[in-house]
Amino acid sequence: MKQVLEGSMAIAGGVKMAEPHVISAYPITPQTHIVEHLSQMVADGDLKAEFIMVESEHSAASVVLGASACGVRTYTATAAQGLLYMEEVVYNIAGMRLPVVITIANRAISAPINIWNDMQDAMAIRDTGAIMLVAENNQEAYDMHIQAFKIAENRDVMLPVIVNVDGFVLTHTFEVVETIDSIEKVREYLPPLNMEYKLDVENPYSFGTIAEPSVYTEARYNLYNAMNFSRNVIIDAAKEFDDMFGRFYGGLTDSYKMDDAQTVIVAMGSVLGTVKDVVDELREAGKKIGVLKVRSFRPFPEEEIVAALKNAKNVIVIEKAICPGKGGILSVEIRDSLFKHKINSVSVNGYTLGLGGRDITPGNIHGLVERAEKEENVDGEFIGLSQQYL
Numbered sequence: 001m002k003q004v005l006e007g008s009m010a011i012a013g014g015v016k017m018a019e020p021h022v023i024s025a026y027p028i029t030p031q032t033h034i035v036e037h038l039s040q041m042v043a044d045g046d047l048k049a050e051f052i053m054v055e056s057e058h059s060a061a062s063v064v065l066g067a068s069a070c071g072v073r074t075y076t077a078t079a080a081q082g083l084l085y086m087e088e089v090v091y092n093i094a095g096m097r098l099p100v101v102i103t104i105a106n107r108a109i110s111a112p113i114n115i116w117n118d119m120q121d122a123m124a125i126r127d128t129g130a131i132m133l134v135a136e137n138n139q140e141a142y143d144m145h146i147q148a149f150k151i152a153e154n155r156d157v158m159l160p161v162i163v164n165v166d167g168f169v170l171t172h173t174f175e176v177v178e179t180i181d182s183i184e185k186v187r188e189y190l191p192p193l194n195m196e197y198k199l200d201v202e203n204p205y206s207f208g209t210i211a212e213p214s215v216y217t218e219a220r221y222n223l224y225n226a227m228n229f230s231r232n233v234i235i236d237a238a239k240e241f242d243d244m245f246g247r248f249y250g251g252l253t254d255s256y257k258m259d260d261a262q263t264v265i266v267a268m269g270s271v272l273g274t275v276k277d278v279v280d281e282l283r284e285a286g287k288k289i290g291v292l293k294v295r296s297f298r299p300f301p302e303e304e305i306v307a308a309l310k311n312a313k314n315v316i317v318i319e320k321a322i323c324p325g326k327g328g329i330l331s332v333e334i335r336d337s338l339f340k341h342k343i344n345s346v347s348v349n350g351y352t353l354g355l356g357g358r359d360i361t362p363g364n365i366h367g368l369v370e371r372a373e374k375e376e377n378v379d380g381e382f383i384g385l386s387q388q389y390l
């Protein structure tokens with residue numbers, strides 16, 4: 001059924017279809033509407049779940065950790081400073097191999113205080129051991145949350161999955177979203193959670209206990225392997241979703257007009273819509289240009305990126321976060337992947353823009369294309385700075 005939904009409502013609707021048993025959250029802009037909608041669903045009896053309001057994001061993450069350890073499907077959401085407050089527990093969730101799903105309504109990190117969108121919060125936790133997916137639009141955000149539970153709960157994965165959605169740009173924007181009418185069909189796609197290891201007085205286990213040097217490395221190695229294994233699980237979950245519901249977004253990456261592209265723009269999230277519009281214009285003008293969408297940031301889609309970019313001349317990476325003291329983040333990982341596979345003919349240019357919610361306009365993207373044809377291996381250069389504030 002097609003509906004005009006605010007992004008937060010679409011996300012809440014996708015989570016509802018996954019039927020989590022425990023939801024815990026603390027409100028923070030621009031995440032708040034998501035959990036408000038879920039709270040209302042629980043209060044109205046439309047979702048049979050325990051909704052636990054807590055005093056902080058650290059507590060919200062701790063609640064879903066405990067509930068997941070007891071073997072039930074769990075969910076939380078946060079953003080920005082709230083995510084940083086939650087980070088300690090996200091490491092624990094991943095280390096205990098618990099399949100919690102978390103939404104990040106991506107928002108800039110203070111200081112100065114800014115409530116608008118960029119991806120600095122997500123990039124700050126990229127090494128926690130959580131799988132990190134990024135939605136392009138509200139339809140994908142709805143569908144991605146259902147897929148996220150399936151990925152997290154795979155027996156050979158058992159890791160938290162974070163779904164990133166651009167704050168305000170998606171969470172507070174109304175779009176047409178095709179929702180799923182049949183809960184039975186979703187249950188067929190996403191069977192009830194049946195954890196092999198959980199807290200049970202009849203069959204006791206311990207989670208997260210102290211690990212001596214003789215065993216800690218092996219625990220991290222197993223997590224590392226589970227993350228690598230999740231690559232195929234993410235792809236399979238997307239394909240199975242397409243088979244059952246008729247919508248496919250690619251697995252780890254997705255390509256747009258890439259067949260003969262000499263210049264490629266690489267990006268994550270909602271900016272891809274604007275990028276594709278510009279690429280359509282440039283294609284009509286005769287430019288061989290395409291778009292590579294990174295849908296999974298963790299695990300990083302190295303093989304897919306190398307295969308997509310190996311024949312390109314110029315790669316433009318739109319960076320919506322910055323690593324002070326180094327430069328870009330996504331562009332560095334792309335450059336490393338190409339180097340590892342001995343592909344040295346591709347110029348990778350990372351440009352930083354859109355921080356703190358500043359618009360990324362078609363004019364910005366046209367300018368990047370013009371610059372990338374003249375420059376080589378730019379690393380995170382800031383675009384569109386106002387001299388007034390420098």
